[in-house]
Amino acid sequence: DQQVKQNSPSLSVQEGRISILNCDYTNSMFDYFLWYKKYPAEGPTFLISISSIKDKNEDGRFTVFLNKSAKHLSLHIVPSQPGDSAVYFCAAIDYGGSQGNLIFGKGTKLSVKP
Amino acid sequence: GAGVSQSPRYKVAKRGQDVALRCDPISGHVSLFWYQQALGQGPEFLTYFQNEAQLDKSGLPSDRFFAERPEGSVSTLKIQRTQQEDSAVYLCASSFQTRAIHYGYTFGSGTRLTVV
Numbered sequence A: 001d002q003q004v005k006q007n008s009p010s011l012s013v014q015e016g017r018i019s020i021l022n023c024d025y026t027n028s029m030f031d032y033f034l035w036y037k038k039y040p041a042e043g044p045t046f047l048i049s050i051s052s053i054k055d056k057n058e059d060g061r062f063t064v065f066l067n068k069s070a071k072h073l074s075l076h077i078v079p080s081q082p083g084d085s086a087v088y089f090c091a092a093i094d095y096g097g098s099q100g101n102l103i104f105g106k107g108t109k110l111s112v113k114p
Numbered sequence B: 001g002a003g004v005s006q007s008p009r010y011k012v013a014k015r016g017q018d019v020a021l022r023c024d025p026i027s028g029h030v031s032l033f034w035y036q037q038a039l040g041q042g043p044e045f046l047t048y049f050q051n052e053a054q055l056d057k058s059g060l061p062s063d064r065f066f067a068e069r070p071e072g073s074v075s076t077l078k079i080q081r082t083q084q085e086d087s088a089v090y091l092c093a094s095s096f097q098t099r100a101i102h103y104g105y106t107f108g109s110g111t112r113l114t115v116v
Helices: none
Strands: A010-014 A019-025 A032-038 A045-051 A056-059 A062-067 A072-077 A086-093 A108-113 B005-007 B010-013 B019-024 B031-037 B044-050 B053-056 B065-068 B075-079 B088-095 B111-115
Touching (some): A010 A019, A019 A032, A019 A086, A019 A108, A032 A062, A045 A056, A045 A062, A045 A072, A072 A086, B005 B088, B010 B019, B019 B088, B019 B111, B031 B075, B044 B065, B044 B075, B075 B088
Parallel strands (some): A010 A108
Antiparallel strands (some): A019 A072, A032 A045, A032 A086, A086 A108, B019 B075, B031 B044, B031 B088, B044 B053, B088 B111
């Protein structure tokens, strides 16, 4: 059973608009969440993270929001640029129950159209 | 090196053949992880090393999978008697921290294994 779920396989957005990528999780023991971006034929690249004790973390055009009661997080990209077109993975860590390995969702493919 | 290097980039193996996949982490990185990414899926954890010690191998799908990191730097993932279901991209990730919090882990570009 998937502990991290990204229910939208794809998302298409116009350049300059906001992109919102969603992620749900089932394990309340997760204490850290990360977003990775992946271009074809490359490895995932770390984008932004958030601790479970926070509800928002911002880095330039990227903001991650965490709603612990709903077990939901989202990544906002504003404004979206064509270079943001990639697959975005949500990942979680349960430090108490693991060595720090990441549990990934299936990813959402974002297409930003000029 | 500047990043995590994996070789080969692509490997085609006949069913039943043994393969060895190599990962060169960033120099000085303590933690090293192997992940398996099947087509259309997210990466799934295989095994974790802290320096030369393999602290978690709970994700290895069968005893045909074996990983080592004898000197705490380069790591090799070996798959014996490959099966078609082993076809996937194998990703290596490393970190200078024992628990990568603020900066995540640095991934290599992966090895795409195709078993025919």
